[in-house]
Amino acid sequence: MSATQEPIRLAEIFRFLAQTMRYPESSWFTDDFLSVFKELLVQLGHVPQKSLPEKITDVTLEEIQVDYTRLFINGVPHVVAPPYASIYIDGTLNSTTADKTREYFRSHGFDITTNEFPDHLVTELDFIALLEDEKQGSSEEFLRLYFRPWFAKFRDLVLAEAEVSYLKTAVEVIDFFTRIETEADSGQAA
Amino acid sequence: MAFNLTRRKFLQTATLAAASVPLANVVTARAGVAKSPFTPSGTMADKTMVGGICEMCFWRCQLVGKVRDNKLMKLEGNPKSIDNGQSICARGNAGVQLLYDRDRLKYPMKNVGQRGAPKWKRISWDEALDTCAKKLKATEQKFGAKGICMFPHGASAKYPMHYLEKTVGTPNVSEASFYQCRGIRDTAFLATIGTPPGENVDMANAKVIFGLGCHFGENVHVSHVKRYLKGLENGAKLVIVDPRFSASAAKADEWVAVKPGTDTALMLGMMNYIIQQGKHNKAFIDKHGIGFAEFKDSIAEWTIEKTAQTCDVPADQIKRVADLLADNAPHVSIHPGRHVSWHGNDFQRQRSLACMMGLLGAMGVKGGFVKGKGPKGITSVTWPKGHDHVDAMHVEAGLYPFSPPGTPTDLIRDAAITGAPYPIKSCVIWGQNPIQTIPNQQKTIDMLKQMDFVMCVDVMPTDITMYADILLPEASYLERYDYIKKGTQWDLSGKQQQYISARLPMVMADFERKDQVYITNEIAKRMGYEDKIPVSALPEMVDMQLSGAGLSIAKLIAEDGIHIQPGKDPYGVADDLLVYFNNEEIADYGYPAAPTYIAVEEVPAGHFRLLYGRSPVHTFNRSQNNVWLHNAMPENPVWINDEMAKKLNLTSGDRVHCINSEGVKSRNTTIVKVTPGIRKDCVYMAHGYGSMNPALSVGAGSGIDDQALITKLAVDPETGCHGMRNNFVKLVKA
Numbered sequence: 041m042s043a044t045q046e047p048i049r050l051a052e053i054f055r056f057l058a059q060t061m062r063y064p065e066s067s068w069f070t071d072d073f074l075s076v077f078k079e080l081l082v083q084l085g086h087v088p089q090k091s092l093p094e095k096i097t098d099v100t101l102e103e104i105q106v107d108y109t110r111l112f113i114n115g116v117p118h119v120v121a122p123p124y125a126s127i128y129i130d131g132t133l134n135s136t137t138a139d140k141t142r143e144y145f146r147s148h149g150f151d152i153t154t155n156e157f158p159d160h161l162v163t164e165l166d167f168i169a170l171l172e173d174e175k176q177g178s179s180e181e182f183l184r185l186y187f188r189p190w191f192a193k194f195r196d197l198v199l200a201e202a203e204v205s206y207l208k209t210a211v212e213v214i215d216f217f218t219r220i221e222t223e224a225d226s227g228q229a230a
Numbered sequence: 231m232a233f234n235l236t237r238r239k240f241l242q243t244a245t246l247a248a249a250s251v252p253l254a255n256v257v258t259a260r261a262g263v264a265k266s267p268f269t270p271s272g273t274m275a276d277k278t279m280v281g282g283i284c285e286m287c288f289w290r291c292q293l294v295g296k297v298r299d300n301k302l303m304k305l306e307g308n309p310k311s312i313d314n315g316q317s318i319c320a321r322g323n324a325g326v327q328l329l330y331d332r333d334r335l336k337y338p339m340k341n342v343g344q345r346g347a348p349k350w351k352r353i354s355w356d357e358a359l360d361t362c363a364k365k366l367k368a369t370e371q372k373f374g375a376k377g378i379c380m381f382p383h384g385a386s387a388k389y390p391m392h393y394l395e396k397t398v399g400t401p402n403v404s405e406a407s408f409y410q411c412r413g414i415r416d417t418a419f420l421a422t423i424g425t426p427p428g429e430n431v432d433m434a435n436a437k438v439i440f441g442l443g444c445h446f447g448e449n450v451h452v453s454h455v456k457r458y459l460k461g462l463e464n465g466a467k468l469v470i471v472d473p474r475f476s477a478s479a480a481k482a483d484e485w486v487a488v489k490p491g492t493d494t495a496l497m498l499g500m501m502n503y504i505i506q507q508g509k510h511n512k513a514f515i516d517k518h519g520i521g522f523a524e525f526k527d528s529i530a531e532w533t534i535e536k537t538a539q540t541c542d543v544p545a546d547q548i549k550r551v552a553d554l555l556a557d558n559a560p561h562v563s564i565h566p567g568r569h570v571s572w573h574g575n576d577f578q579r580q581r582s583l584a585c586m587m588g589l590l591g592a593m594g595v596k597g598g599f600v601k602g603k604g605p606k607g608i609t610s611v612t613w614p615k616g617h618d619h620v621d622a623m624h625v626e627a628g629l630y631p632f633s634p635p636g637t638p639t640d641l642i643r644d645a646a647i648t649g650a651p652y653p654i655k656s657c658v659i660w661g662q663n664p665i666q667t668i669p670n671q672q673k674t675i676d677m678l679k680q681m682d683f684v685m686c687v688d689v690m691p692t693d694i695t696m697y698a699d700i701l702l703p704e705a706s707y708l709e710r711y712d713y714i715k716k717g718t719q720w721d722l723s724g725k726q727q728q729y730i731s732a733r734l735p736m737v738m739a740d741f742e743r744k745d746q747v748y749i750t751n752e753i754a755k756r757m758g759y760e761d762k763i764p765v766s767a768l769p770e771m772v773d774m775q776l777s778g779a780g781l782s783i784a785k786l787i788a789e790d791g792i793h794i795q796p797g798k799d800p801y802g803v804a805d806d807l808l809v810y811f812n813n814e815e816i817a818d819y820g821y822p823a824a825p826t827y828i829a830v831e832e833v834p835a836g837h838f839r840l841l842y843g844r845s846p847v848h849t850f851n852r853s854q855n856n857v858w859l860h861n862a863m864p865e866n867p868v869w870i871n872d873e874m875a876k877k878l879n880l881t882s883g884d885r886v887h888c889i890n891s892e893g894v895k896s897r898n899t900t901i902v903k904v905t906p907g908i909r910k911d912c913v914y915m916a917h918g919y920g921s922m923n924p925a926l927s928v929g930a931g932s933g934i935d936d937q938a939l940i941t942k943l944a945v946d947p948e949t950g951c952h953g954m955r956n957n958f959v960k961l962v963k964a
Contacts (some may be wrong), residue, residue, distance in 0.1 A: 048241065048244050048245065048246060048253065050237075050241060052253050052254055052257075053253075055254075055257045055261070056253055056256070056257055058257075058259075058261070058262075059256065059257045059258070059259055062259055063337075063352055065354075067258070068256065068258045068259070070256070071250070072250050072251045072255070072256055073256040075249045075250040075251065076246060076249040076250075076251065076252075076253050076256050078249075079246045079247075079248050079249035080244075080246060080249075080253075082248070083240065083243075083244035083245070083246065084233045084235070084240065084244075085233060085234055085235060086233065102342070102351065105351050105352065106342055106349055106350070106351045108352070109339065109350045109351050109352045110349070110350065113336060113337060113339075113350070113352055114333075114335065114336070114337075114339060114350050114352075114691065114925060115350070115925070116347075116348060116349070116350070116696075116924060116925060117924030117925065117930070118333075118924060118925060118927060119332070119333070119925075122332060124332075127332060132327075132330065132332060132857070133330045133331070133332040134301065134330045134740075135330075138301075139299070139301070142299070145263060145266075146266065146268070146269035147268075147269070147270070149265060149266060149267070149268045150263050150264065150265060150266055151263065151264065151266035151269070152262055152263055153260070153261070153262060153263060153264045154260075154262045155738065155739070155740050155741060156262055156740075156741070157740070160262070162262060163262040163263060166261040166262045166263045167262075167263040169261070170261070170263055170264075170265075212233075216233045216237070217237060219237070221236055221237055221238065
């Protein structure tokens with residue numbers, strides 16, 4: 041089966057990135073998912089074999105699940121990198137930062153639909169995708185004011201502590217797509 | 231990994247043509263954000279949620295919650311409450327922090343590592359419930375229901391406990407609230423005055439309040455403390471018997487610094503003195519007393535001199551206190567205590583307190599032992615009895631005839647470890663942390679390690695959750711329906727009123743936390759007990775319970791969370807009240823018929839008896855990770871007498887380890903508090919610190935875990951409850 045030749049839309053990328061950071065389950069963490077992720081890395085000029093498993097087996101899935109749980113849910117001795125902005129900005133869960141984040145969603149005509157907190161990494165990526173759906177480039181304010189101030193700290197923790205390369209890779213790709221690019225950056229690299 | 235291009239460049243050139251499927255096809259999850267009507271900033275108003283019932287401790291004050299956007303902002307006492315009123319304590323306030331504790335359990339988890347050295351993997355509820363049911367069923371089929379044991383605690387544990395106890399049929403259930411706390415009090419009073427006493431003394435209207443080891447103010451139960459303070463405000467004299475100058479001792483007219491373990495002797499000496507002085511309430515005893523003559527003879531040996539020598543208390547003070555009690559009788563509150571599992575001779579001490587009530591006639595009168603007349607009609611909802619039932623081990627063996635409900639803890643641990651009289655291979659732990667509640671932690675760990683299956687249900691990680699195979703996240707007391715709280719106005723002499731309230735959620739549960747009815751029912755279905763399920767959901771259970779009183783959840787909400795109705799005068803003594811000063815039934819079982827002092831082991835040279843108690847800002851070990859409370863009291867200083875500290879070259883603020891007489895060293899250190907306000911033969915610390923679970927960001931390793939030092943076991947012979955103050959420690963500079 042051949043994939044589309046259409047250029048990739050940024051909104052789709054963010055939706056995909058949100059998916060990469062959900063709890064990996066066999067229902068979606070499949071070889072097809074891996075194939076898309078690998079191709080994305082290729083397009084980014086990276087050799088995916090170094091970063092992603094060759095195939096999804098029960099063993100690889102469980103390894104990633106255990107590392108995901110340790111990093112983001114309940115770890116020994118501690119959760120390594122709680123995926124919530126509040127933790128990095130305020131030091132506690134579901135605090136003022138979470139309130140402000142939700143307020144931002146609402147002020148743009150959106151709201152959360154699950155019982156996850158608004159400042160969870162996946163929720164924020166979902167929101168960014170929706171903004172980009174409406175108008176390309178419209179997520180920049182959110183990225184600058186809400187996402188990047190905490191994500192960089194989160195990224196460093198994951199890169200330092202993750203045991204499976206899949207999660208490190210996902211975080212690095214998110215970092216690439218959420219980084220604030222200046223005109224100078226764009227000009228140079230182009 | 232560095233990406234050597236810009237986002238703009240990537241979007242201009244990239245395609246995913248080589249991927250096996252289009253990008254959009256692999257994004258399967260529903261987005262966590264969606265289009266919604268525009269909401270201007272600042273439009274989410276606070277909403278007051280009624281019907282909260284606190285469970286930061288088990289006094290269960292009535293609350294309202296200030297909620298904004300399904301987020302709990304603040305808790306307050308329910309203004310309609312005639313129990314705690316608008317007051318809640320520091321712990322009650324800090325419930326907000328429990329709700330949003332970053333370390334709270336969020337999803338079901340499976341331990342893919344070792345018990346004690348867990349490696350967690352998030353799993354689905356279906357997988358978790360399937361595993362629990364399969365493992366419990368396997369144990370039931372191989373060893374019978376008795377092969378399953380349970381350690382429950384708190385309101386949410388009652389429903390699953392009744393499922394396992396009644397329907398599945400295991401007798402091996404041991405509640406810390408009985409076997410490591412108040413069970414002895416309840417059965418001793420039952421054997422003496424025919425009823426468990428609760429803490430039902432009318433302190434607000436007393437002329438004298440007498441507390442044996444009670445440290446009100448450090449042990450904060452709001453309406454109880456209101457009674458106590460109202461009594462003091464009204465001029466009540468206060469007698470506190472305690473080796474330590476506690477918060478209550480600091481307010482006392484008499485601080486009796488009794489030698490630990492000799493409290494029963496003190497009671498017997500005072501009662502003998504009162505009788506010798508002819509100051510006992512003869513009319514009351516004639517009408518209600520059983521076996522008074524035998525009792526009188528039995529305690530005659532306890533002269534003031536012998537008592538003074540045994541208890542290391544000045545003879546004059548014993549007389550003064552006894553006179554104070556007798557001269558103000560019957561308006562005297564002899565407090566029955568709450569946590570009473572001290573020395574393994576506790577049934578006798580609790581009997582002596584009940585006898586003192588009878589001796590003074592301090593029952594049914596203002597200031598005395600008085601139970602409020604609460605509302606009737608709450609419907610009982612519980613699991614039906616199944617087929618597989620055996621007697622508990624202590625009943626089979628003819629042990630502990632005055633045990634509280636359930637099975638004495640050590641019988642369960644011993645059976646599990648030795649396989650005798652039968653194997654116990656599955657363990658359900660629900661809201662309890664047996665490692666910090668039951669003495670001899672290694673024995674608890676040994677018990678868990680030999681299990682085929684261990685499951686824990688809790689709101690937070692604790693020491694015991696490290697030993698779970700499956701760990702389930704529970705909705706907290708702020709996120710669920712359940713407990714029916716009923717009673718009367720806190721001041722028994724006030725306008726007579728009754729109240730009924732039920733716990734209603736302040737906010738919805740976040741993440742994948744579930745309540746006890748969901749979890750239990752799903753396990754029951756999978757174990758083949760679906761036809762026995764009594765209710766399908768928690769709100770249904772609460773409505774059924776309330777229906778007997780003509781109430782419902784909707785009606786309670788309409789009444790601001792609390793239904794209030796006219797009450798009844800609680801004072802007066804029932805004609806059929808009997809006080810068993812001498813109880814031949816107890817003698818028939820081979821124990822003393824009249825309260826008897828049984829000496830405890832002396833403190834070995836170079837050691838101190840380890841005493842523990844409550845902190846006003848913590849509850850057992852449940853609140854140690856709460857950042858607000860932790861900030862108020864981050865560790866538990868060890869109190870030591872100033873003269874002894876000088877000999878040991880210790881000064882306040884020094885950091886120490888404790889090492890007990892069996893060589894067990896505390897995992898952590900704490901600071902020393904040097905004070906003349908404690909006897910020379912003991913040291914004291916607040917209980918519930920120093921968890922070994924590193925998953926507690928602030929609680930782990932903060933302060934010393936007193937339970938880790940309580941390795942020498944004492945078991946009360948009449949009840950099977952633990953005595954936990956027979957361990958001795960040295961302080962060693964860290």
